[in-house]
Amino acid sequence: MIEVGSLTRRYGTTVAVDGLSFDVRPGTVTGILGTDGSGKSTTTRLILGLDGPDAGHVRINSRPIWRALLAAVRGRGAVRSPLLPPRSQRPTPSGALAAGGGMDPSRVGEVLGTVGIAGVARRRAGAFSLGMAQQLGIAGVLLRDPGVLLLDEPVNGLDPEGVRWISNLMRSPVARAP
Template sequence: MIEIRNLTKRYGATVAVDTLSFDVRPGSVTGFLGANGSGKSTTMRLVTGLDAPDAGHARIGGRAYRELRRPLREVGALLEARTFHPGRSAYRHLAALAAGNSIPRRRVDEVLATVGLSAVARRRAGTFSLGMAQRLGIATALLGDPAVLLFDEPVNGLDPAGVRWIRELMRSLAAEGRTVLLSSHLIGEMELTADHLVVIGQGRLLADTSVAELTSGGGTLEEAFFRLTSGSVEYRGIGTSTSTGTGAAPRDEWKEWTA
């Protein structure tokens, strides 16, 4: 289980995550929803140890990410698509990660087959389309056969068949008893994929409930989402740095402010 308690992260004067608390439990897909800049990506970076919180904590099976002896065998994450050396083949990229985490080499072929990249496994990853890069990122997340998985916008660059494949993959992973946290801007797709939803705005928790409960008042999930999040958003850019320190926020991150 992923346990988040009073998690807080600031970048200068900007509060990206504000005393956030929720759990992600095994056996279901938990959808992570929020407008751009709501703090979703920052939260995932805090869970996976890419940033340090200013207050609160994130635990995976009761431990912080930095305490995991072989992280890839316990937690798999896709946070950005192109986190590989462009001159290295997909196979070599995965083989190097496997060797560094005591993962059997056979897993490389297995995950390449799972994501549909076997035929291009020896091609340089830098030549991949965005959709293929996403598939390689998913293969990386699955490499250690982890019980906990985090995916940030995994359908970016995928065609309709690829989006459907992602949906079926997420649900099959949860059905195996894994803990799956899925962030996406495609609310309609989330309605088809997720069992449970965590909705945040301005870094704060707005809802922690099932899809059925959130839409029980009538209407679609999209309508329920906008009822929760509308009316208080003003966007301001806060930098493009990928720093993991306490300076600027991660790349592509924006911040919402109330008037």
């Protein structure tokens, strides 16, 4: 479980997050909605321990984030932006995912199917749209079976069909597995 309490983060005189509190329980899907600049990405960074709060706390499984990081790192996955190498070095999605974690190719194929890009598994990723790159990033996280899945702007670059796909994924047992 993720507990966020009275979380505040400032950058100089700008308050990016102001007293935010919420809980995310296992098996639930929680979204953070807001306009550009409202603190969604900053909140994600604070939850991941990539940035520290000025006030408040983040707890994972009842432990302060700084104590929980090592214990929780295996139980989390995050996609903050599509993770593709420079165009000249882009491998096929199935090859990149299998090599990146020593994964069984059949498991890679299964996850690529789950995220809707199995049909392009052997194509070079250099021609991928932003939406397909986003799906590839999500596949890479799902391969590790995270207990908590944090997605920062998951519909960025997706066409209407892709937005429906991510909505369905978030409702699926894949996203709700404890």
